[in-house]
Amino acid sequence: MSLQDLQTQLLALSPAEKTQAIQLLIESLSDTWTGIEKTLGVCGGDARITNTRIPVWVLVRAKQLGNTDAQILTNYPTITATDLSNAWRYAEAHLGEIEQAIAENEAA
Template sequence: MTLKELEPKLLALTPAEKTQVIQLLAQSLSDTWQGIEKTPGVCGGDARIAGTRIPIWSLIESRRLGITEAQLLDDYPHLTAADLVNAWAYAEANPDEIEAAIKKNEEA
């Protein structure tokens, strides 16, 4: 999608949605993500929920398989709704990284 195609969609957003877009863009530029960590040697160095061994790609794959956020929160009681929001935002901003991690782990 080009900026020219994206511009009318951005302008149509509510003020709250525009704020979220700005935050997402700022995070992607700084490459720091609240609640997301990457540590060599932990989860293969993949992005994960901070303080856990739950990789973002795993949450994305679970969602694709039809597992709801409520189910994820039940399955991982130490996760919060904010953790999932951070994971979805990270995945949306880094789709190539997430797809590569999913593919790598399917082959393993």
């Protein structure tokens, strides 16, 4: 995709979608993700929902196994729909990292 193609698509977004796109770009540039944190020594240093011990890769794997967002929220009552949304955005931007964490933890 060229920058010109992207520009056309960005200009077609609604104001709310443009805001989300800007937030995603800022987060990816700064590597700080709203609601997601990494702490050495907590959950193996994997990305996790802020103030929990629930790694993003666990949520992604649950979804891969066929769980809906509603089921995931029921199974993890300490997280919110916003937390899940943050996790999905993080996972999209860091797909290789998430896939590696899943593979490492399934091999163990």
